[in-house]
Amino acid sequence: MYGMVNKGVQELVEAKGGVALWEKIRSNAGCPFSSFQMLESYDDDVTYKLVGSISEELKITPEAVLEAFGEYWIEFTATKGYGPLLALFGNSFMESILNLNILHERIGSIFPNLRPPRYEFENVTATSLDLHYISTREGLAPMMIGLIKGLAKKSSTTVSIGHTPKSSELNHDIFHIKIG
Numbered sequence: 001m002y003g004m005v006n007k008g009v010q011e012l013v014e015a016k017g018g019v020a021l022w023e024k025i026r027s028n029a030g031c032p033f034s035s036f037q038m039l040e041s042y043d044d045d046v047t048y049k050l051v052g053s054i055s056e057e058l059k060i061t062p063e064a065v066l067e068a069f070g071e072y073w074i075e076f077t078a079t080k081g082y083g084p085l086l087a088l089f090g091n092s093f094m095e096s097i098l099n100l101n102i103l104h105e106r107i108g109s110i111f112p113n114l115r116p117p118r119y120e121f122e123n124v125t126a127t128s129l130d131l132h133y134i135s136t137r138e139g140l141a142p143m144m145i146g147l148i149k150g151l152a153k154k155s156s157t158t159v160s161i162g163h164t165p166k167s168s169e170l171n172h173d174i175f176h177i178k179i180g
Helices: 003-017 019-028 044-058 062-088 093-098 100-108 141-154
Strands: 118-122 128-134 159-164 173-179
Touching: 003 019, 003 044, 003 062, 019 044, 044 062, 062 141, 093 100, 093 128, 093 141, 093 173, 100 118, 128 141, 141 159, 141 173
Parallel strands: none
Antiparallel strands: 118 128, 128 173, 159 173
């Protein structure tokens, strides 16, 4: 993953628990990097170990860590200069969700090694949709739940999210989103 993701994890931990907590988490994860270059690519294992270390230190599940980070990610990227880019792809919650593939295509021009998920949509109405989350990375569905919540919060929209997890019968996750 790009350093921007790891930098976001770092800033979230520091904002909630301070620099000392971050240093403890980084050390326990065996992370050799004292800081991350936002445009540099890092092995996914660095991120997964950081999430595991946060989970252990805070005594919450890795899924809860990823969900909290997903929600924070929307705010974090806006503060790092990507707010105007996000705004181009939708002012409403529904526009933002339906334009996720296009957004990732544009971001791919900045981050050439980006391996974003792909999204497919079904049963789209004015107040609901089924979002098919297709990713080469394992275990990030909780982050997607947080991202959906973050996008909803950004657009002052109330959503409920159902989840059909990836399984042996289904090769990707599906999020059932209802507005209101």
